[in-house]
Amino acid sequence: MGKEDSVHTSTPGLGDIEAIRADFPILRREVEGKPLIYFDNAATTQKPQVVIDALTEYYKHMNANVHRGVHLLSREATTAFEKARENIADFINTRSARELIFTRGCTEAINLVAATWGRANIKAGDEILISALEHHSNIVPWQMLCEQSGARLVVCPLHPDGSLNMQEFGRLLNVRTRLVAISHVSNTLGTINPVKEIIRMAHETEAKVLIDGAQALSHLAVDVQDLDCDFYTFSAHKIYGPMGIGGLYGKEKLLKQMPPYQGGGEMIENVTFEHTSYNEPPFKFEAGTPNVAGALAFSAAIDYVKHLGIANIAKREAELLHYATGALKNIPGVVIIGTAAQKASVISFLIDDIHPYDAGTIIDHFGIAVRTGTHCTQPLLDSLAIPGTIRASFAFYNTFTEIDHLIKAVNKVREMFL
Amino acid sequence: MKIEDRTQAIINEFSNFDDWMDKYNYLIELGKSLPLIDEQYKVENNLIPGCQSRVWLHAEFDGENVHFTADSDAVITKGIANLLIRTFSGQTPQEILSSSTEFLSEIGLTEHLSPTRSNGMLSMLKQIKMYALAFKAKQEMEKS
Ligand SMILES: Cc1ncc(COP(=O)(O)O)c(C=O)c1O
Numbered sequence: 001m002g003k004e005d006s007v008h009t010s011t012p013g014l015g016d017i018e019a020i021r022a023d024f025p026i027l028r029r030e031v032e033g034k035p036l037i038y039f040d041n042a043a044t045t046q047k048p049q050v051v052i053d054a055l056t057e058y059y060k061h062m063n064a065n066v067h068r069g070v071h072l073l074s075r076e077a078t079t080a081f082e083k084a085r086e087n088i089a090d091f092i093n094t095r096s097a098r099e100l101i102f103t104r105g106c107t108e109a110i111n112l113v114a115a116t117w118g119r120a121n122i123k124a125g126d127e128i129l130i131s132a133l134e135h136h137s138n139i140v141p142w143q144m145l146c147e148q149s150g151a152r153l154v155v156c157p158l159h160p161d162g163s164l165n166m167q168e169f170g171r172l173l174n175v176r177t178r179l180v181a182i183s184h185v186s187n188t189l190g191t192i193n194p195v196k197e198i199i200r201m202a203h204e205t206e207a208k209v210l211i212d213g214a215q216a217l218s219h220l221a222v223d224v225q226d227l228d229c230d231f232y233t234f235s236a237h238k239i240y241g242p243m244g245i246g247g248l249y250g251k252e253k254l255l256k257q258m259p260p261y262q263g264g265g266e267m268i269e270n271v272t273f274e275h276t277s278y279n280e281p282p283f284k285f286e287a288g289t290p291n292v293a294g295a296l297a298f299s300a301a302i303d304y305v306k307h308l309g310i311a312n313i314a315k316r317e318a319e320l321l322h323y324a325t326g327a328l329k330n331i332p333g334v335v336i337i338g339t340a341a342q343k344a345s346v347i348s349f350l351i352d353d354i355h356p357y358d359a360g361t362i363i364d365h366f367g368i369a370v371r372t373g374t375h376c377t378q379p380l381l382d383s384l385a386i387p388g389t390i391r392a393s394f395a396f397y398n399t400f401t402e403i404d405h406l407i408k409a410v411n412k413v414r415e416m417f418l
Numbered sequence: 419m420k421i422e423d424r425t426q427a428i429i430n431e432f433s434n435f436d437d438w439m440d441k442y443n444y445l446i447e448l449g450k451s452l453p454l455i456d457e458q459y460k461v462e463n464n465l466i467p468g469c470q471s472r473v474w475l476h477a478e479f480d481g482e483n484v485h486f487t488a489d490s491d492a493v494i495t496k497g498i499a500n501l502l503i504r505t506f507s508g509q510t511p512q513e514i515l516s517s518s519t520e521f522l523s524e525i526g527l528t529e530h531l532s533p534t535r536s537n538g539m540l541s542m543l544k545q546i547k548m549y550a551l552a553f554k555a556k557q558e559m560e561k562s
Binding site: 032354355356357358361362365372373387388416417 | 438439442443446470471472491492493494495
C-alpha cells in the first residue's frame with residue numbers, strides 16, 4: 001500500500017501528478033466531507049482549465065455564427081471552427097479535415113451512419129455484424145436499421161475473459177455481411193479489441209467497418225489510415241472535452257456517395273422550392289448552426305492530451321490498472337469481470353454475491369464515484385448472467401492513494417453485507 | 419396503528435444514528451429481516467420497472483385494508499421496502515392515498531428519492547399508491 005509515496009508521485013513522461021491534477025478544478029471538490037475520488041472516467045472525463053477557458057473565451061470574445069457572415073467576428077469564428085476540425089482530424093490522422101464530421105457525440109455519429117450510409121446500402125437479407133460487448137449506442141441504431149430494411153443483426157460472442165472470439169468472428173463473417181460495427185475498447189470490460197485485424201478480415205469479404213471509438217481515443221493512439229476503418233466515431237466528453245460534441249470520421253469516397261442526414265441550413269448548396277442541391281462533405285452532414293464553442297474546446301482538449309502525450313497517458317493508466325487489479329484480486333470474494341490480455345484502464349468487478357447496487361451505495365458514501373449497473377451494455381451482462389457490475393475506470397489524474405481508498409471501501413462493503 | 423404513528427416511530431428510530439454507516443447497517447438489517455414474499459408472487463408482473471436492482475411488490479386487499487409484500491435482489495432496496503411495508507401495509511386505501519411521504523426525507527433518505535438513483539424507492543411508492551387507488555375504486559364499485 002501507499003505506492004504513491006516515493007517513486008510514484010512522478011510518472012516518467014507525465015511528470016508531477018499533483019501538478020497535473022491542479023489543471024482540473026473539479027478535483028479540488030469535496031464529497032461527503034472527503035476529497036472527491038473520481039473513478040467514473042468511462043462515463044465522462046473531467047475537464048482541464050484550458051478546456052473550460054476555451055468555452056468561455058469563445059462566448060466572451062468571438063461568438064458569431066459560422067460560414068455565414070462576412071463580418072469580422074463571423075470570419076474569425078469560422079476560421080477557428082475549421083482549425084479545430086483540422087486539429088482533431090490530424091489527431092486521428094485522417095487524410096484531410098473534410099473526412100471529419102462534427103456531431104453531438106458518438107451516439108449521433110453512429111446514428112448518422114445508420115441513417116445515411118445504412119439506408120442507402122442495407123437491404124433485406126444483408127447482415128450487420130456486431131459483438132456481444134457493444135454499448136447500446138452501437139446496437140440500437142443497427143437494430144432499427146434492420147427492422148426498416150429486413151437485414152439481420154448478427155452478434156459475435158466473447159471468450160470467458162471478455163475478449164472477442166475471433167474464430168467465431170471469422171466464421172460469422174460472410175458475403176452477406178455488409179457492415180461490421182465493433183467498439184475499439186469496451187466500456188464495461190475494458191477489452192481492447194483487435195480492430196486492425198477485424199478491419200482487414202471484413203474488407204476481404206467487402207464489408208464496411210465502423211469502429212466505435214468512444215472509449216479508445218483517450219487511452220491509445222488512433223490512426224484511422226493505418227487501421228483502414230471506413231468509419232470511426234467518438235465523443236469529446238470522454239477525452240477531457242465538453243459534452244454535446246463529437247465526431248464521425250468517414251472515408252471521403254464514402255461520405256461523397258452517402259445521402260445527407262438532416263436537412264437545413266449549412267448542408268445545402270442551392271435551394272429552390274423545387275429542388276435543393278447539397279453541399280460537399282463534411283458540411284453536407286452538418287445541418288444547422290454547429291456547436292462552435294464545443295468544437296474549439298474539443299480542440300483544446302486534444303491539445304492538452306497531445307501536450308501530455310498519449311503514450312505517457314497510456315503508460316500511467318496501465319500502471320493504475322495493474323495496481324488496482326492486483327489489490328482487488330487480493331480481497332477474498334472479489335471477482336474481476338473482464339480479464340482480457342489487452343485492456344484499457346477500466347475494471348469491472350463483483351464482491352461476493354453482494355448486489356452491485358448495494359456495494360455502489362456504500363462506496364459512494366466514501367466519496368468515491370464508481371458506476372454500478374449494466375453500463376448501457378445490458379445484452380453483455382445478460383450473456384454473463386450477472387445483474388451488473390461495479391466499475392472503476394481510471395484516467396491519468398487518478399492516483400495510487402485513491403485506489404487504496406477504494407480498496408478500503410470494498411473491504412468495508414464486505415464487512416457490512418457479509 | 420395509524421400511518422402517522424408508524425412514520426413517527428421510524429423517524430424516532432433513525433434519529434438515534436449519527437453517521438451514515440450506522441443508518442446503512444440498520445437498513446441492511448431491515449433488508450435481511452424483510453418477511454419473505456411468497457415465491458409465486460416473484461413474477462414479471464410484480465416487477466417494478468426502472469430499478470437497478472429487481473424489486474417485486476405484491477398487494478392484496480381484504481375488502482378493508484391493503485397488505486403488501488415485497489422482495490429485491492439488493493439488500494438496501496429490501497431495507498427500504500421493509501420501511502414502506504411497515505408504514506403502508508394493513509392500512510385502508512384511503513389512508514394510503516392521503517398519507518404524506520415526508521418522513522423519508524426526515525430520516526435522511528432523500529438521496530434515495532432522487533429519480534436518478536433508480537433504486538426503486540420512488541417507483542415503489544408510486545406503485546403502492548397505484549394499488550391503493552385501484553382498490554379504492556374497487557371498494558366504491560362494490561358499494562354502489
Ligand atoms: C463504447 C461506447 N460507445 C458509445 C458511447 C456513447 O457515447 P455518447 O453517449 O457520448 O454518445 C459510449 C458512452 O458511454 C461508449 O462507452
